[in-house]
Amino acid sequence: MSHFGRTLQRFDRDPTGRRWIYAPYDQLSSDMGRLSREPPSTLGLILVENPWKADRRPYHRQKLALILANGRHFALEQARRGVAVRVAVADGPYRTALEPLIGELGPIEVMRPAERELRADLQPLIDNGGLIEVAHEGWLSEPRDFDASQKSTPPWRMDAFYRRMRRRTGLLMDAGKPIGGKYSFDADNRQPWPGEPAAPTPPVFEPDPITREVADLIEQRFAHHPGVIDLDSLPATAADAERLWSWACERCLPLFGPYEDAMSIRSRGLFHTRIAGLLNIHRLLPARVVAEVAAMDLPIASQEGFIRQVLGWREFVHHVHERTEGFRSLSGPPPPTIADRPGDAGWGVWTGKSWPRSATTHEPDGGASPSLLGADRPLPEGFWPNRPTGLACLDRVVDDVWAEAWSHHITRLMVLCNLATLLEVEPRQLTDWFWVAFLDAYDWVVEPNVLAMGSFAVGPLMTTKPYVSGAAYLNRMSDYCSTCAFRPTADCPITNLYWAFLDRHREILADNHRMRLVLSSLRTRSAEKLEQDRAVFGWVSHTLAAGDRLRPSDRPEATCSTP
Numbered sequence: 001m002s003h004f005g006r007t008l009q010r011f012d013r014d015p016t017g018r019r020w021i022y023a024p025y026d027q028l029s030s031d032m033g034r035l036s037r038e039p040p041s042t043l044g045l046i047l048v049e050n051p052w053k054a055d056r057r058p059y060h061r062q063k064l065a066l067i068l069a070n071g072r073h074f075a076l077e078q079a080r081r082g083v084a085v086r087v088a089v090a091d092g093p094y095r096t097a098l099e100p101l102i103g104e105l106g107p108i109e110v111m112r113p114a115e116r117e118l119r120a121d122l123q124p125l126i127d128n129g130g131l132i133e134v135a136h137e138g139w140l141s142e143p144r145d146f147d148a149s150q151k152s153t154p155p156w157r158m159d160a161f162y163r164r165m166r167r168r169t170g171l172l173m174d175a176g177k178p179i180g181g182k183y184s185f186d187a188d189n190r191q192p193w194p195g196e197p198a199a200p201t202p203p204v205f206e207p208d209p210i211t212r213e214v215a216d217l218i219e220q221r222f223a224h225h226p227g228v229i230d231l232d233s234l235p236a237t238a239a240d241a242e243r244l245w246s247w248a249c250e251r252c253l254p255l256f257g258p259y260e261d262a263m264s265i266r267s268r269g270l271f272h273t274r275i276a277g278l279l280n281i282h283r284l285l286p287a288r289v290v291a292e293v294a295a296m297d298l299p300i301a302s303q304e305g306f307i308r309q310v311l312g313w314r315e316f317v318h319h320v321h322e323r324t325e326g327f328r329s330l331s332g333p334p335p336p337t338i339a340d341r342p343g344d345a346g347w348g349v350w351t352g353k354s355w356p357r358s359a360t361t362h363e364p365d366g367g368a369s370p371s372l373l374g375a376d377r378p379l380p381e382g383f384w385p386n387r388p389t390g391l392a393c394l395d396r397v398v399d400d401v402w403a404e405a406w407s408h409h410i411t412r413l414m415v416l417c418n419l420a421t422l423l424e425v426e427p428r429q430l431t432d433w434f435w436v437a438f439l440d441a442y443d444w445v446v447e448p449n450v451l452a453m454g455s456f457a458v459g460p461l462m463t464t465k466p467y468v469s470g471a472a473y474l475n476r477m478s479d480y481c482s483t484c485a486f487r488p489t490a491d492c493p494i495t496n497l498y499w500a501f502l503d504r505h506r507e508i509l510a511d512n513h514r515m516r517l518v519l520s521s522l523r524t525r526s527a528e529k530l531e532q533d534r535a536v537f538g539w540v541s542h543t544l545a546a547g548d549r550l551r552p553s554d555r556p557e558a559t560c561s562t563p
C-alpha cells in the first residue's frame with residue numbers, strides 16, 4: 001500500500017449515516033458547498049484518481065502532479081477534520097468508479113463540474129438519479145448575469161458582462177459609481193518592462209512525502225508524458241496555496257497593472273500571480289481573491305486590472321463555453337466538425353509513438369474544430385521541447401512552457417497564438433497543444449481562449465478582432481528581439497507573416513471596423529512587398545514544418561519594412 005493510502009487509513013471513519021459528496025478535480029475546497037457549512041462528522045467525501053483520464057492526452061507531467069498531489073492533500077486535510085474519505089481509482093470513465101460507490105452508499109451529490117468533458121462522462125449517472133447535481137459554488141456569476149448583459153445570440157462582449165458584475169457585487173464601486181471614475185484601466189496596463197523594478201522570484205515549496213510519492217508515481221506510471229516535474233514550484237498543500245497567494249499579494253499585485261502586457265527574457269512571469277492552476281481546482285477561491293484585492297491598498301490600475309481578469313474574463317469565458325457547448329452549437333454556417341477523440345496536438349507524430357496509448361473508449365469526444373479563416377496546417381515541431389525555430393520570442397516562450405507548464409497571458413496570446421495563427425495552424429490542434437502543455441488548462445477555459453481569442457477560429461463571437469501582430473509590437477513590448485538572429489526593423493519574418501496574413505484574409509476581415517486601419521495600410525503596400533511577404537510565409541512554413549531552424553541568410557529576400 002502507498003504511503004498516502006496508509007496515512008489516509010489512520011483516519012478510518014464510520015461511513016454510516018453520512019451524506020456523501022463527490023469532489024471532482026476542480027472542487028478541492030472545503031470553503032464552498034456542504035463542506036463549508038455542515039459538520040465534518042456528517043459528511044463523506046469521494047475523490048477519484050483516474051489514469052484513463054490522464055492518458056486521454058499527453059498532459060504535461062507537472063499538471064498531473066499538481067492535480068494528484070492537491071487531490072491527495074485535500075483528502076488528508078478533510079480526513080483530519082473528521083470527514084469520512086474514500087479515494088476510488090478508475091481506469092475508464094469516472095462513472096465506472098462512482099457506480100459501485102452509489103450502489104454501496106446511495107445517491108451521491110456533486111457540484112456541477114467545470115469541465116464539460118467530465119459532465120458528459122457523468123451524465124448517465126445524473127440521468128438515473130445515482131448522482132445528484134447541484135450548482136457549483138466556486139463561480140462568481142450565474143447564467144442570468146450573462147443573459148442580462150448580452151444579446152441572446154453572439155457577438156458577446158466581456159466589458160458589458162464585467163460592468164454588470166462590478167455593479168452586482170459592489171466590488172470597486174462607491175455609491176453606484178466605479179472607483180477611479182471608470183470601469184476599466186486597460187489603457188494603463190500596457191507598459192513594456194525596462195528591467196526595473198525587479199520582478200519577484202516565485203516561492204519555492206518544500207515537498208512532503210505525499211508529494212514526493214506522487215512525483216515518483218508519475219515518473220513510473222506516466223513517464224511517456226511530456227514535460228518535467230519541478231516540485232520546488234508545485235504548490236501541493238493548503239498551506240502552499242496560502243503561501244503562493246501571500247506572495248502574489250505582496251510581490252506581484254502592486255505592479256501587476258502597468259506591466260500586465262509586458263514580456264521579457266529576464267523574467268518568465270514578471271508580475272503575474274501564477275494562481276490560475278490553483279483557482280481552477282479551487283485550492284484558492286475566486287471569491288476570496290477578488291474580495292481581498294478589492295480591500296488592498298493598491299494603485300487602481302493594478303487593483304482593477306486583476307479584478308477584471310478574475311471577475312470579468314474568467315467568468316465570461318466560462319459562460320461562453322457553457323452557452324455554446326464548447327463551440328459545438330455555433331449557429332454556423334457551417335457548423336464546426338467535432339473531433340471523435342481527444343487530439344494529441346501532433347505529439348504522436350513528433351515522437352513517433354501513437355497516442356492515445358490505451359485502446360479503451362475515447363468518449364467523450366475531442367471537441368469542436370471551428371476554423372473561420374480556414375487554417376488547417378499542423379503545428380510546427382518548434383512548439384515541442386528542444387526544437388528551436390530560430391525565432392527568439394517563440395523559442396524562449398516554448399522553453400518556458402515546457403519548463404513550467406505555464407507562461408503568462410501575453411506570451412500565450414501574442415507569441416504562441418500569434419505565430420500559430422500567422423502560420424495558419426489548425427485551431428483545434430493549437431487548442432489541444434495548450435491543453436496538453438499548460439497546467440491550468442481545462443476545456444471551459446482553454447477552448448474559449450484559444451479558439452475564440454487566440455486564433456479567431458469562431459470570428460468575432462467574443463473578441464472584436466484577430467490578435468495578430470508583426471515584429472514591431474513584439475519589439476515594443478518585449479526584449480526577446482535583442483537575442484534574436486533576426487532584426488525586428490529589418491529582416492524579422494514575423495512582419496512578413498503578418499502582412500501575408502492580412503493579405504490572405506482581407507476579404508473576410510473587411511467588415512471588421514477594428515481592422516479598418518491596418519487594412520487601409522495593406523492597400524498601400526506594394527505588389528512587390530506583398531510578393532515578398534508570400535515568399536517569406538512559404539519559406540517559414542516549409543522550414544518549420546520540416547523541423548528546421550530559420551536563419552537570416554536563408555530568407556527569400558534580405559529586407560522588409562515594419563508595420
Ligand SMILES: Cc1cc2nc3c(=O)[nH]c(=O)nc-3n(C[C@H](O)[C@H](O)[C@H](O)COP(=O)(O)OP(=O)(O)OC[C@H]3O[C@@H](n4cnc5c(N)ncnc54)[C@H](O)[C@@H]3O)c2cc1C
Nearest residue numbers: 272273274275276309313314408409413440441446449454
Ligand atoms: C491562448 C490563451 C490560452 C489560455 N489558456 C488558459 C487556460 O488553459 N487556463 C487558464 O486558467 N487560463 C488561460 N488563459 C488565460 C490566462 O492567460 C491565464 O489564466 C493566466 O496567464 C494564468 O496566469 P496567472 O495566474 O499568473 O494570471 P494573472 O495574469 O495573474 O491573472 C489573474 C487571473 O485572472 C484569470 N484570467 C486572466 N485572463 C483570463 C482569461 N482570458 N481567461 C480566463 N481566466 C483569465 C486567471 O484565473 C488568472 O489566474 C489563456 C489565455 C490565452 C490568451
